[in-house]
Amino acid sequence: MPIPSDIDRRTLLGGVVAVTAATTISASSDAQSATLSLKGKSILITGSSSGFGYDGALHYARAGAKVIASMRNLPRAEADTLKAAAAKEKLDISIIEIDVTSDEQVTKGVAEAERLAGGALDVLINNAGVGYAGPIELQDMEATKLIFDTNVYGPHRMARAVLPAMRKAKRGLIFNISSQLGRVIVPSAGHYSPTKFALEAMSEAMAYELVPHNIEVCVIQPGGYPTKVWVNRNVLAKELKGRITEDQAAAYPALVSRMGLEDGSGRSADPMDVPRAIGEIIAMPAGTRPLRKAVHPGPKPQEAINKVSAETQVAMLGNTPFGPWIKAVHD
Template sequence: MKKTILITGVSTGFGKDTALTMAAAGHCVFGTMRDTAGRNRDAAGALRAQGIDVVEMDVTQDASVDAAFAAVLERTGGTLDVLVNNAGVMVQGISETITTGQARDMFDVNVLGVQRTTRAVLPAMRNARAGLIVNIGSILGRVTIPFVGLYGASKHAVEAMTESYRYELSQLGVDVVLVQPSAYPTGLYAHPSPADGARASGYGEVADVPKAFVAFLQGLFSGADAPDPHEVATALVGLVDMPPGQRPARLVVGNPFGATEVNAVVKPIQQQLIDGIGMSGLNTLKV
């Protein structure tokens, strides 16, 4: 069944591929990005040529988010079936060399951006007593790799937000799912460098480890066995097509690097907690 879908961060990577894949599957797709008349003009034009309605939106600005959703909801008659919170940024390196400002900017996009868009869409979804919110997390929200710890911290936050929203909205007919992609060759890894790189001089040989990690990723992303980022878009289409009440709370896509095992261990503990505090009625989506 054709659905109306809004995807954030469609200029590159998972967002762009997902927008194109959803449109090819017959859905009505709105894609958001910043600076559609400037640096992203060509990206916006290419997506519009494929039938995607590109909307100007900066997930770090309340007014921009509110204006974008108001425009979309006006075009759709006040309804939106699916929100995919995809927009994300990364700074990678020795954590001490990442400034407070860089960390704040990461959390503003990766965490508060999700909160802004979710708040913007929920009145319409609650009114319809239906809807799907998909948050793009990361396996790094479950397992920790050195030198991407602050990015991982933002995705740990998205884990908690997503699970809490899933409980809170279950009786209102709104489904919430977390997708945990593995490492894929996308624009995410064309990341800015830590702004205080001079501090790395105090780390001795450890300062060379981030470069070795980048080399590892480059090797992972090259050759015939390189992971295909289209797997994420395909998984998202599958979630959209899945009947309400049957979607998993979490979905790992790609090499889990242990995230699947962590999910399996945590699930019964979380269930025991919810049952123990008398909230078991929030476990099942009301459809």
């Protein structure tokens, strides 16, 4: 099928602009929960047991959204805590079970989320993720398969599950939570950067391909935050450390000695930065949302790479049949 040469993102998505243009976006992050309006939005979040997912579920619901918060291994204490918080504030939060590494749970969970939403979801937030530590050579196949299954295949499963209804509705927004390390690389983080680089590429390809369907994709690139991700990372890193050989450990003594001991201490940035940024982007008029958003009060080294990447994409493909899609995403 030939690619139409007259695709314009703002024209394609213009029908939604009038509906969302009046949405209030606070100039102050501290006051955003009181001024942001996400009324009428249905939002499905993965990895809602802690961190950005847990905080986000409450934040979006306080702004009026219908939130479907998913997590794995139900029942669990975190689900009870979130349920109690929602009940106390009379927030519209439903909790469902989704392990993003399970085809069956993704299919069943998304179907339930769409039932609760009364149709196609407005927003999917792919937040679930895991991390490891240690040199790449020491990442055995057990660790490698788990991190790719969670950080790459998980968001892919979720997108494939929500997109049929979104395409039929001709609207939708998918957030993929990447990282600064999805653009820059720090040694001894295992396959964390490789998975986030893959997620970045997959997200950008989807953003182009979904332009004709009025569906947007946004990559969130957080810096380091003091969330439970460090606790979970250490558990996995210690398990991996227990499986490596003496010869492997001797090859990287300094790096192996740190595996399972990095607790994220010294990081004081407010994890609410990420839900606030996502809330602001949801509230933006369709067709004006960014492909990528770096989030952190400190340095954002990935922004320079984001800029060069966008310029390169437009220069390479802007005058090809794909040009309208590329320009629609990067304009």
